[in-house]
Amino acid sequence: MANKLNLENWVCPLPLKNYPTVVMGHGSGGKMMNDLIQHLFLPAYNNKSLNQMGDSAVLNLSGLGEGAGRLAFSTDSFVVSPLFFPGGNIGELAVHGTVNDLAMVGAKPLFLSVGYILEEGLPMETLGKITESLANACELAGVQMVTGDTKVVHKGQGDGIYINTSGIGLIPGNIDIGPTLAKVGDAVIVNGTMGDHGMAVLSVREGFEFESVIESDTAALNGLVDTILEVTKDVHCLRDATRGGMVAALNEIANSSNIGIEFDEDLVPVNPAVHSACEFLGLDPFYVANEGKMIVIVPEEQAGSVIEVMRQHPLGKNAVQIGRIVEDHPKMVLAKTGIGGMRIVDWPTGELLPRIC
Amino acid sequence: MCLGVPGKVIELYEVNGMKMGKVDFGGAIKEACFEYLPEIEVGSYAIIHVGFGLSEVDEEEVEKTYELFREIESFSEKLPDPKK
Amino acid sequence: MKYLDEYRDKEKTELLIEQIEKKVTRPWSLMEICGGQTHSIMKSGLDQLLPPEINLIHGPGCPVCVTPLELIDKAISLASMPEIIFCSYGDMLRVPGSVGNLFSVRAAGGDVRIIYSPLDALRIAKNNPEKEVIFFGIGFETTAPANAMAVFQAKTQGVENFSILVSHVTVPPAIRAILESPEVNVDGFLAAGHVCAVMGYWEYEPIAKKYQTPIVVTGFEPVDLARGILNCIQLLEEGKIGVENAYPRYVQQQGNLEAQKLIKSVFEICDRKWRGIGNIPMSGYRLNEDYEKFDAERKFSGIQEIQTNESSVCISGEILQGIKKPDECSEFGSRCTPEFPIGATMVSDEGACAAYFRYGRMKLSRTNF
Numbered sequence: 001m002a003n004k005l006n007l008e009n010w011v012c013p014l015p016l017k018n019y020p021t022v023v024m025g026h027g028s029g030g031k032m033m034n035d036l037i038q039h040l041f042l043p044a045y046n047n048k049s050l051n052q053m054g055d056s057a058v059l060n061l062s063g064l065g066e067g068a069g070r071l072a073f074s075t076d077s078f079v080v081s082p083l084f085f086p087g088g089n090i091g092e093l094a095v096h097g098t099v100n101d102l103a104m105v106g107a108k109p110l111f112l113s114v115g116y117i118l119e120e121g122l123p124m125e126t127l128g129k130i131t132e133s134l135a136n137a138c139e140l141a142g143v144q145m146v147t148g149d150t151k152v153v154h155k156g157q158g159d160g161i162y163i164n165t166s167g168i169g170l171i172p173g174n175i176d177i178g179p180t181l182a183k184v185g186d187a188v189i190v191n192g193t194m195g196d197h198g199m200a201v202l203s204v205r206e207g208f209e210f211e212s213v214i215e216s217d218t219a220a221l222n223g224l225v226d227t228i229l230e231v232t233k234d235v236h237c238l239r240d241a242t243r244g245g246m247v248a249a250l251n252e253i254a255n256s257s258n259i260g261i262e263f264d265e266d267l268v269p270v271n272p273a274v275h276s277a278c279e280f281l282g283l284d285p286f287y288v289a290n291e292g293k294m295i296v297i298v299p300e301e302q303a304g305s306v307i308e309v310m311r312q313h314p315l316g317k318n319a320v321q322i323g324r325i326v327e328d329h330p331k332m333v334l335a336k337t338g339i340g341g342m343r344i345v346d347w348p349t350g351e352l353l354p355r356i357c
Numbered sequence: 358m359c360l361g362v363p364g365k366v367i368e369l370y371e372v373n374g375m376k377m378g379k380v381d382f383g384g385a386i387k388e389a390c391f392e393y394l395p396e397i398e399v400g401s402y403a404i405i406h407v408g409f410g411l412s413e414v415d416e417e418e419v420e421k422t423y424e425l426f427r428e429i430e431s432f433s434e435k436l437p438d439p440k441k
Numbered sequence: 442m443k444y445l446d447e448y449r450d451k452e453k454t455e456l457l458i459e460q461i462e463k464k465v466t467r468p469w470s471l472m473e474i475c476g477g478q479t480h481s482i483m484k485s486g487l488d489q490l491l492p493p494e495i496n497l498i499h500g501p502g503c504p505v506c507v508t509p510l511e512l513i514d515k516a517i518s519l520a521s522m523p524e525i526i527f528c529s530y531g532d533m534l535r536v537p538g539s540v541g542n543l544f545s546v547r548a549a550g551g552d553v554r555i556i557y558s559p560l561d562a563l564r565i566a567k568n569n570p571e572k573e574v575i576f577f578g579i580g581f582e583t584t585a586p587a588n589a590m591a592v593f594q595a596k597t598q599g600v601e602n603f604s605i606l607v608s609h610v611t612v613p614p615a616i617r618a619i620l621e622s623p624e625v626n627v628d629g630f631l632a633a634g635h636v637c638a639v640m641g642y643w644e645y646e647p648i649a650k651k652y653q654t655p656i657v658v659t660g661f662e663p664v665d666l667a668r669g670i671l672n673c674i675q676l677l678e679e680g681k682i683g684v685e686n687a688y689p690r691y692v693q694q695q696g697n698l699e700a701q702k703l704i705k706s707v708f709e710i711c712d713r714k715w716r717g718i719g720n721i722p723m724s725g726y727r728l729n730e731d732y733e734k735f736d737a738e739r740k741f742s743g744i745q746e747i748q749t750n751e752s753s754v755c756i757s758g759e760i761l762q763g764i765k766k767p768d769e770c771s772e773f774g775s776r777c778t779p780e781f782p783i784g785a786t787m788v789s790d791e792g793a794c795a796a797y798f799r800y801g802r803m804k805l806s807r808t809n810f
Contacts, residue, residue, distance in 0.1 A: 203385075276383035276442055281557070282360045339454045339663045341486015346779075346799050359477050359583040359635030359661075361691075363444035373598060375590075383442035390560060393586055393700045402444055404638065404691050407530070408558025409587045411697060412638040414444060418689040429456050 022122040027152030036150065040128065044135035045145035049111070070173075072107035074098055075166035083130065083160050086200045087215030088291075090163060091133035096220050096291060097242070098167040099141045103222035104238040104294065106177040106229070107169030109141060114148040114165050119158030130161065141220035143167065174233055179256035181236040186325040187303035188263055189296040191224060191310055192217070192318040194246050195274045195285030197292070203277060214273050219292030224315045228296065231309045237297035244348040245287040249295050250333045251347045261333045263323025263345075287348045297325065361404040363414065366391075369399055380405055444690070448662035454487070457667035462492045464674050470496045470626055471673055472619070472763050474612060475581075475633035476503030476792060477661050483796040485663045495670065498763035499793035501615050501718065502633050504580045505532045506761060506785040506792045508608045509714040511749050513538040516606055519575055519741055520546045520553050526569060528562035529577040531555045535788045539750040559591035559605075566595070566603035575737045578605040583635040585609055585726060586700035589707040592728065592735045604737040607727050610713050612636050613644045614724035620652040624764045629673040631659040631666070634688040639704075641696025645684045653682050660688040707732055716751075716785055717758030755784035760793050767797040774798060 025032040042051060076097040083090045095112065102109040114134065118127065138145050196217040203214055221240065228235060237257070241249040246268070254261045270285045278285045292315060298306050303321050310316030323335075333345045364380035369391065371377065376391040380403070387408075391397055394410045402414040447453075473479060479499045482488050488497050501507055517538045520527035527543070534543040534555065547553040552572075556562050559576055566574035578588040588605060595603040612633060619625050632645060637658045645656045655676035659669025669687040676683065686692055704726070713725025728736040754772055759765040767773050767786070777783040779795050786792035 273384035276385040279442060279445065280362050280382050280385055280387065337484070337486045338449050339451045339485050339487065339490065341489045343484060343486050344799065359475060359581070359633060361583070361635045361638070361661075363442070365443070373594065375594070383445075390558075390587075390590065392590060393697055393703075395699065404635070406583055406635060407587045408560055409590065411583070411586065411635065411700065412691040415690050415693075419444070422690065426453055426456065429460060 020124055022118045022120060022124065022127060022152055024120055024152050024154065027118065027150055033150060040131055041148060041150075044131045045138065045148075046135075047144040047146060049144065049146040050148075070107075070171040072102050072105050072169040072171055073166070074101035075164065076101060077162065077164040079159060079162050080201065081159050082201070082204050083126065085204050085216055086213050087196075088218040089130055089133050090161060091130035092137040093216075093218050093291060094163040094165045095134055095137035095141060095143070096218050098165040099143060099220045099222055100240045100292075100294070102167050102169035103220075103225045104177070104240055105169075105171060106175035106225070106235070106238070107171045108226075109143045109167055109169040109220075109222050111146045112138065112143050112165050112167045114145055114163060116148070116150045117158055117162040117164075118150065118152045119160050120152055120155040122160050127161070134163075137220065141222060175229070175235075177235050177238055179237055179239065179253050182253050182257035182259055182297045182325050183236060183299070184259055184325055184327045185300050186236055186297050187300050187306075187321045188250070188261060188323040188325065189298065189303060189307060189310070189319060189321050190241075190246065190268065191221075191294055191296065191316045192292075193269045193271045193274065194241070194290060194293060195278060195288035196271060197290050198245070198288035199274045199277050199285070201289075202281075214271065214277065217290055217292035219315050221292065221294055221315060224294075224310065224313050227309050227313050227316075228298075228306055231305050232298065232302045234302060235296065235298050235306075237295070239295045239297075241290045241293045241295060243289050245285070245289055246293070246295070247284075247286045247333070247345050248348055250345070253295065253297065254333050255331050257325075258330050260326040260329040260331070261323060262326050262336070263333070264336045265338055266336075267320060267322045269318045269320060286345065300324070359406055361406040361411065363402055363404050364389075366397055366399050366401050366403060366410075369397070378410075380410075445662065448660070448664040449485070450664060454490070454663045454667050457664065457671050458490055458492075461495070461667070461671050461674055464671070464678055465492055465494045466678060468494045468496065469628045469674060469677055470498055471629045471631060471670060472498040472500045472627045473631040473659070473666070474500040474502040474616070475636070475661075476506065476796075477635075478502070478631065478633065478659065478666060479793055479796050481661050481663065482666060483799070487663050487666055491670070495674070498627060499760070499766075499796070500619070500630075500763060501715065501761035502581065502612065502636075503761070503786065503792050504584070504608070504610060505536055505788065506757065507610055507715040507718065508533070508536065508579050508785070509716050510539060510751050511714070512606065512608050513542075514540075514749050515738070516577055517541060517543060517546055519606065519737065520551045521549070522551075524573055526552045526554060526565060526572050526574045527577070528554050528556045528565060528574060530557075530579065532788075533577055533579060535782070536785050537782055537788065559587050560594070563591050563595055563600060563603055566600050567598075570602060572602065574603050575741075576603070576605045577608070579608045581609070581633065581636050582611055582640045582704070583633070583638070585704045585708065586639060586697070589703045592707055592732055593703060595735055596732060601734075604735045604740045605728070606737040607708075608713075609708065609726035610715060611710075611724055611726065612640075613648060614721050615715070616645070616648055616656075617652075618718070618721050618724075619762055620648070620654060622762060622764075624759075625762055627654065627763060629654060629677055630656040631669045631673060632656050632684075634658055634660040634665070634692060637686075637688070637692045637696065639697050639700050641694050641701075642684055642686060642692065643694055643696075649682055649684050655682055656684045658684070658686045658688050658692050660691070715761070717755070717761050719758070752783045757784035757786045757794070760786055767794040770794070 200216040239249040310319035364382040368379040403410040562576040708726035709729040787794040
């Protein structure tokens with residue numbers, strides 16, 4: 001991926017070069033903010049709609065896709081700390097989060113907006129790196145950043161940078177995917193290892209070293225979803241397993257579809273380093289956040305071919321069926337334990353706390 | 358009450374006069390204090406609780422436990438269940 | 442992970458359960474002392490695989506649950522003060538005080554930090570000389586060596602802005618109190634493996650003898666728990682009284698003498714109030730005279746105290762003594778949940794109520810699968 005911005009020299013943006021850090025003026029709508037937009041954001045995102053610089057982006061939907069009957073619209077805000085972690089940073093997280101929300105309803109993600117809340121004193125170089133990551137993530141995901149906003153708050157009132165992204169996608173007419181549509185007998189599939197992102201972030205905060213570094217799994221899942229839909233349009237649910245981990249996503253589906261879910265603990269893939277770090281802190285990897293993992297619910301007879309095609313995609317190499325949708329215990333998720341018992345896998349409550357007990 | 362996790366001592370050194378070391382928990386490496394295990398050596402396993410080594414693994418006992426299992430296994434294969 | 446995964450092995454657990462089934466001829470009630478053991482039993486579903494004759498009662502070994510309400514309230518008061526950095530183990534943050542908890546103090550701007558080791562709290566004190574750092578020193582005997590070292594180092598290194606709010610409790614007096622109680626019916630105990638790794642198990646011999654109750658030192662993983670249960674059932678079925686060690690890879694009869702030495706030089710035994718149970722004489726540790734100035738209770742004795750107010754519906758005390766089970770509480774699962782806990786046993790994961798709620802709300806029995 002070629003660098004969109006020359007972060008070394010800030011060739012053109014002379015005015016920006018005078019400011020090694022963000023100051024209040026960058027958010028106040030005047031020349032300084034205009035400089036920031038002209039010299040940082042426009043070159044990074046570079047598309048016709050954005051370059052118009054209207055108050056809203058005007059988007060031509062004709063010829064965009066079959067049917068083009070329904071619009072998907074999502075928003076997400078990103079406040080992660082630290083801003084940079086093994087495997088990524090807040091910029092690409094901001095794109096992946098919203099792109100994935102759109103993909104989970106079967107939409108083709110098309111356009112994103114970005115709202116920055118910058119803290120006074122944020123190094124310009126940091127803002128540059130994050131913007132570049134954000135822009136690269138858009139390109140990889142096949143979406144355009146068409147409108148944005150920037151505000152600056154006083155030092156101490158922000159955490160370096162907060163980002164909000166909103167996104168629009170189109171849902172083809174023959175797709176119907178949603179959390180209420182799981183059916184008894186369906187297969188429950190995941191695309192890979194659980195707990196990577198949360199442990200990557202926590203490892204920086206807790207000062208863990210790892211023999212093999214735990215990296216965030218942050219990724220745009222729309223490409224993987226496309227490959228699944230090529231095999232079958234009969235996908236019932238997709239859910240990305242973000243905050244609250246795999247368990248939150250499974251409980252959301254069980255609750256919305258009013259069915260039960262049963263899975264086998266031993267079948268859920270977990271990176272050995274993540275397993276070890278979780279043991280140490282007394283955490284359960286099934287409850288730890290992911291940023292590139294999803295639950296796929298399809299009719300049992302489709303499971304084999306869906307998994308096969310997922311495994312051929314870089315984001316689905318470890319795809320596996322972990323369980324099924326059942327009629328019993330509606331709205332509850334149960335798991336077969338390592339020793340053959342059954343336990344209820346309940347909603348996460350609040351912040352994940354390391355245990356001493 | 359006692360989340361103790363076993364780990365392998367991979368390095369030992371002193372900090373502020375205290376015996377400290379690096380412990381490998383199956384790929385995750387963290388520092389722990391070994392003031393309570395003054396005899397411990399690099400390569401040994403210990404149980405670590407809130408950053409302190411409390412007990413070294415007794416390899417002999419581990420082997421005895423495996424023996425016990427082998428016995429139970431062969432025993433349960435040979436005899437019929439007296440209750441059945 | 443070595444020395445962990447092998448003890449979660451399904452085949453070995455099944456072998457031991459088979460042996461238990463062969464041995465058991467009548468109902469027995471066993472109490473597992475330690476909250477960590479309760480957590481492991483519920484999470485693995487071990488209790489569902491045991492023969493129905495075995496009734497597991499969950500004991501009071503949850504230091505988070507038994508920390509007296511007055512101390513939680515004191516912690517909340519101290520943590521709210523602007524010049525204080527309040528450090529605590531993660532499990533304590535959600536424990537309800539009379540009003541709010543440490544989380545809510547943090548939300549209101551208090552400097553409350555989750556630390557993994559007490560040495561981290563000491564480090565924070567050294568790095569922030571202009572602030573007072575208080576560490577919430579809770580735990581059973583397992584955690585005492587770590588907490589003792591932090592205070593010992595503070596004194597040795599001359600770190601004056603460090604103190605600990607002590608709430609240590611010890612196991613043997615609790616076992617005695619439970620056995621003295623007419624309401625409790627425990628046939629045998631599974632002693633807490635890591636407490637014994639520190640203290641040894643010689644203290645349990647007179648207890649076993651006096652109350653004619655076998656005590657088996659037991660670990661935390663399914664294989665270790667099953668082994669401890671088997672050992673205890675063997676003793677009970679054969680009418681033998683005694684203390685046995687089913688966790689020999691970490692536990693010796695004399696325990697860790699180095700750790701005991703430092704505990705003795707830093708702490709002294711005192712009476713302790715156990716939340717929900719009441720005062721148990723000589724069941725706690727407090728800092729001795731030599732370490733007075735590191736005792737947060739004495740250092741900050743003049744602070745504004747919260748009016749202590751325990752919920753009248755909470756039956757944590759009876760649950761901690763094994764008199765009732767969590768699902769016998771009127772509020773269980775309805776008004777009292779891990780998200781909105783009324784009492785401490787619902788808060789930490791190894792509190793019996795939370796473990797029940799999280800892992801076994803449905804009455805799952807062996808016939809289900």
